Amino acid sequence: MTSQTPVNSFRNLPDETGHFGQFGGRYVAETLMPLILDLEKEYRKAQQDPAFWSEFDALMKDFVGRPSPLYFAPRMTDHFRAKAPAGKGPKIYFKREELNHTGAHKINNCIGQILLAIRMGKTKIIAETGAGQHGVATATVAARFGLPCKIFMGAKDIERQKPNVFRMKLLGAEVVSCESGSQSLKDSMNDALRYWVANVHDTFYIIGTAAGPHPYPELVRDFQSIIGKETREQMLEKEGRLPDMLVAAVGGGSNAIGLFHPFLDDPDVAMTGIEAAGHGIDTDKHAASLTGGKPGVLHGNKTYLLQDADGQITEAHSISAGLDYPGLGPEHSWLHESGRVNYVPITDAQALEAFQLCCELEGIIPALESSHALAALPQLTAEMDEDKLLVVNVSGRGDKDIFTVAEALGVEL
């Protein structure tokens, strides 16, 4: 065996057929299958091509603004240490993905995928978006590379997220309103797939999270793994050792898998993924597909899904539009079943409280998605010794969410 990863590694999936255990795979209509196979072939070539990665790295540095800082959060650390039992309350670090160009981790993946699109000779770009963050990031890279771009967005989300709709238009994208179903993220993905089926010859679909048919979950993870690789180096530099706990919110799960993946084979690094529990997992208004769902097939992959006994997909709810999806990436389903990552539900109310605390104590307005991760701190810090090191992925900035937060707090702007 000359393989670099050990046989019992958590990092050697997906397998040759695109599966993570029973999850993942390529559940797409026949029309898309040849394209998916081409994409995999092209990605395998790109993976081995130093020129591809040097272009990726250069764009990460000068266009995105990487590396993003690993920031010691002193007042959050003190705050939770004061509340914790004696001797408890670890050092809290933030991985500051919210400082990236366009304000979130989404751009990392978009840069990687548009470079693949160009390698494959595709001349048009499409993407789905919920809150508009992935739409803005896709419109940004499409503008940067001069490719026409259509963003599919649910009619309700277009109404709720007007500033992002305008941003996309400024960047030259066409925003296509999706009127079907619940008119939110899930339906924008359905419509993007419908458009793609009819335009596979010249169109590349930039999927926004580590989900969809193989090889998307793998390549999105690889592009986002820059988060975890940097965190590793930065923590070694600052503390001389690896962190003890990583925390990240999981909608589709790209920021979480990006942070987690480089650490999966370090047994002393624990990991917590946060699912959106909406009004509570005992209600019918949540988006916690691991806690409240079961395995099924949707949008090209097998993964945990919110569904009824007949396999009909049920509506997700979260105050965070980026977590408002009835499934999650297949690798998270596998990490959940293998026990490597612990997944915890956090409600809208808990996230709102954490949002405000982070604003007040650290001078950072976090995205509502990231606020879900921050909301796990009361419980996690109470259990961890004070010499331990904890990293929260602050995956996006919260400027986009101020209207939602104001409404939830009963403030009129």
Place this chain on the structure above:
Amino acid sequence: MTRFETAFAKGPALVCFITGGDGDTAANLDALVEGGADVIELGMPFTDPMADGPAIQEANIRSLDAGTKTADVFRMASEFRARHPQVPLVLMGYANPMIARGADWFAGECAKAGVDGVICVDIPPEEDPELGPALREKSVSLIRLATPTTDAARLPAVLEGSSGFLYYVSVAGVTGMQQAAQGSIEDAVARLKAASKIPVAVGFGVRTPEQASAIAKVADGVVVGSALVDLVKQHGTEAPAHLRALTSALAEAVHAAR
């Protein structure tokens, strides 16, 4: 002979699709048979029909809003089988409702209800273990789709393990939107028939007797869906008479090529 073999032995067959639970399904299915449909495809409604155009998407929503459950679809199927012992019946839909209780359960229910074949839009040959073995175990045909993007190298994999007939999706797109150029259909069907031991039926975008007639001259079957679903939407409980009329015209056109 299986029901499929009998149906296709007579010459080009008319294959008609409607969504289960959208309107009075029993009366609508009877109208299709009376009009001359040779094979029936009954759509299983799904919340996220991502390979379908607006007509069939809306039919799915109407059906689910009316409370249609998987058990209802199997009841419609077994009642159809009792009324029409000879007409092949296919269930068409998406993976998740088919595997929600396990593929073995689904295949068993198909066999009990007298369902002859299953078309699953989002299980390509690469994911065959999800459903294919369970269906074959119960002698229910797995009907696969071939498309304009299915090249010669891929075609054997599509045909492997499939039976009943091969469904050629004549346009790269969703259901009911545009029609393919006749020339492209002729080339594709010739290529598919050369490789396939089972009949080749052509669908997607076929709405009129004229189109059906042209396709029947080269293919073993013609599939019509969205045009029929549109009639159900338009006429509600009055749909059977309209379905019968359109099906008769289509059947006459298809059967004239025999």
